[in-house]
Amino acid sequence: MQRPLGAQISHMLKARGVDVIFGIPGVHNVEMYRGIEEAGIAHVLARHEQGAGFMADGYARATGRPGVAYVITGPGVLNALTPLGQAYSDSVPVLMLSSSLDDVTSQRGQLHQMRDQRAAAETVCDWSAEARAPAAAYRLIDRALSEFAASRPRPKALKVPIPALGALADPAPAPAAPVALPQASHAQLYDAIEAILGARRPLFVFGGGVRGGAVVDVLRQTGAASFTTYAGRGLVPPDQPLHFGSYLARPDSASVCAQADLVVALGTELSEVDLWRDALGHGGPMIRVDIDPEVLAGLRPGDTGILGDAAAFLDAMAVAIPARVEDRAPCWDAAEVARTRARWRAEVQAERPGVVEVSDALRAVMPEDAMIYSDMTQFAYGAKEVWDMPRPHHWHHPFGFGTLGYALPAAIGGAVARRGRPTVAIAGDYGFQYTLQELGTAVELGLSLPILLWDNAKLGEIEDAMVRSQIAPNAVVARNPDFLALAKAYGARAAEPADLSALQSALLEAFEAPVPTVIRMTRDLVS
Incomplete structure (x- = not known):
């Protein structure tokens, strides 16, 4: 059944699991709104496009599913760039769909006109693209959803010219089979286990990219101590005796990391906003597990980079380790960990x-x-x-x-x-x-x-x-x-x-x- 493309896009999103859209209707994107209710999608009316973008971000973080925002040409897109930039930094799957002018080269003085709307969005998104035909729109939406599921989730922007949104179009194709995150190989898993069990003082750092996994089991089996980044809080229960908490930004956490002869960093960039210093502070080797190849670039000699889902890696470790050894005795002093945490808490209280x-x-x-x-x-x-x-x-x-x-x-x-x-x-x-x-x-x-x-x-x-x-x-x-x-x-x-x-x-x-x-x-x- 043919419908205007804007309506077909809403039906396509519904078929792929989208149940809420955040946005603001305007004279340029009304065709996008033609199909929302018919498709069975709820719409949340923001008071500003920046708010719509942040709402989509918050929805995505709460559900793990993409947050979708509908905005108008020009100023609507620019207003939404701040939340898209935030979603890029924090690996949040947000899809912004906007209307656009059909011709900004030969015409001037049009409502909401800007020189290059696509390029503006690209500065804060994983990619920004234009779809001038229904087939292109469908392919790009499916590309965005597939990349959200199978790689580091970062925002995407898609603009569709106003005439195309209102033109009749055939329905989108049926959804394809879902894709999966990359997984570490068995050889990488067993090499990592051998290195961890061979270390005298292993230290795990869990980041926000760890979406589950047998964290507690692995810490118990390896006797390792742990930190979390701010985004990783809650992955390690607070009652774990060898857990240093989310105090990586404390300057002397570097001296703690220096005591480790092996660091295992999972799902974290160890970025400036994680550490507030140039380096973690360790002197020994590091094993890094991440779904983003860029994070694995620049490893030091002796380090190991593993492209794969950190949660699945932890689950596989928890199964493989008991086949080799009994639970390992703690490799760190729990009393010293507790004293260190108490000191850092007192520093926060004073500051x-x-x-x-x-x-x-x-x-x-x-x-x-x-x-x-x-x-x-x-x-x-x-x-x-x-x-x-x-x-x-x-x-x-x-x-x-x-x-x-x-x-x-x-x-x-x-x-x-x-x-x-x-x-x-x-x-x-x-x-x-x-x-x-x-x-x-x-x-x-x-x-x-x-x-x-x-x-x-x-x-x-x-x-x-x-x-x-x-x-x-x-x-x-x-x-x-x-x-x-x-x-x-x-x-x-x-x-x-x-x-x-x-x-x-x-x-x-x-x-x-x-x-x-x-x-x-x-x-x-x-x-």
């Missing part, structure tokens, strides 16, 4: 007053299955180190690109994906104002979403950086609105607890409310 106490209070009442989305704010910076997560991939943060305004719209996307399960946003007073208009979307959807707002009435992290650099603090204080009144103006709830006990009560009440709740937090909570 960021109030954050540790507030984090402890919130963690004590936070549901185990809560999914948290945080913004670039001092509270999140400290909490990411001291807040042990009971489950992996339940705290999402804008790591590499580091954009402000992420938390609220991303949490909306996560809450849409997880209806009936607890979702939380954590934002700072300055960054919250980047995307606070999405409160309207959250109220409209009736989301029981606590929004924990850390209000220090300034750009606190920047002020501290200026002081450390011996620069007189400048342009770090901004006049804030009355956040509680603003929340109520949107139809949300608002709370300003006076102490930690009241904060806990406010959080629990917010999970039961029929609309989002802005909960203003200050350092006075612990005074």
Whole structure:
């Protein structure tokens, strides 16, 4: 049955598992909206294309499935580039579909015209392409979905000219069989096991690219110690005696890594935002397991790179090791690990007053299955180190690109994906104002979403950086609105607890409310 191409694309996405689209309709992309309801896809109306992109990101992180955003030509695309850049940094499968002008070479002065929309999106995406015919659109969408499933997931952008969107088209072909991630060979697996069991002090580093796997079994079988990156928190349970936590950014974690005679890094870039130094600090060899060949480039002599899925690699290790040896005795001193963690926690407490106490209070009442989305704010910076997560991939943060305004719209996307399960946003007073208009979307959807707002009435992290650099603090204080009144103006709830006990009560009440709740937090909570 022929339909306009825009409608056929919506039907195609539905057939491939897409059930929600985030976006904003406009005069240029109305044909994309013709088929959404007919296809059985829900649409979430954002208040800004940046919000739509972050919602798609939050949805993708919550589900592991692609998040899809529909935007208009020109300014709609540009508004969405920030969330696409964030998705690229954090390996999130986001597909942006946009309308485009048919001719920007011979004509000038058209609505939403820009010189090269495709190239603009390519600067922050894995790829950006134009489809001028139905067959091309279908192939490119399937290419994006296939690459999301079989390689490192990064955002893709597809633009379709307005005339093509409205022209009749045949349906998309039936979905093809799913593709799988690359897997390590048996030889690579057994060589790695031999190296790990032969090491005197093996150390594992688990990153956000580890999507499951027998982590605890492998640590027990090998006697190894472990770190997680911020994105890998929750992969190792907090009660593991040889786990150093997510303190890799502590400067003297390098001295701990130097004690290892073998490091096994799984699903992590070990990037600047993981370490905040040039190198991990180890002197011995490293085994790296990752699905991205680029991460495996530049290994040192003696290192081993394995292209494969880290979770499957861990599962295979857990099966293969018992065939060789009994559980190995611990290779590290658990008491020393505990003392080191306590020292690092105390450092965070001294550097960021109030954050540790507030984090402890919130963690004590936070549901185990809560999914948290945080913004670039001092509270999140400290909490990411001291807040042990009971489950992996339940705290999402804008790591590499580091954009402000992420938390609220991303949490909306996560809450849409997880209806009936607890979702939380954590934002700072300055960054919250980047995307606070999405409160309207959250109220409209009736989301029981606590929004924990850390209000220090300034750009606190920047002020501290200026002081450390011996620069007189400048342009770090901004006049804030009355956040509680603003929340109520949107139809949300608002709370300003006076102490930690009241904060806990406010959080629990917010999970039961029929609309989002802005909960203003200050350092006075612990005074």
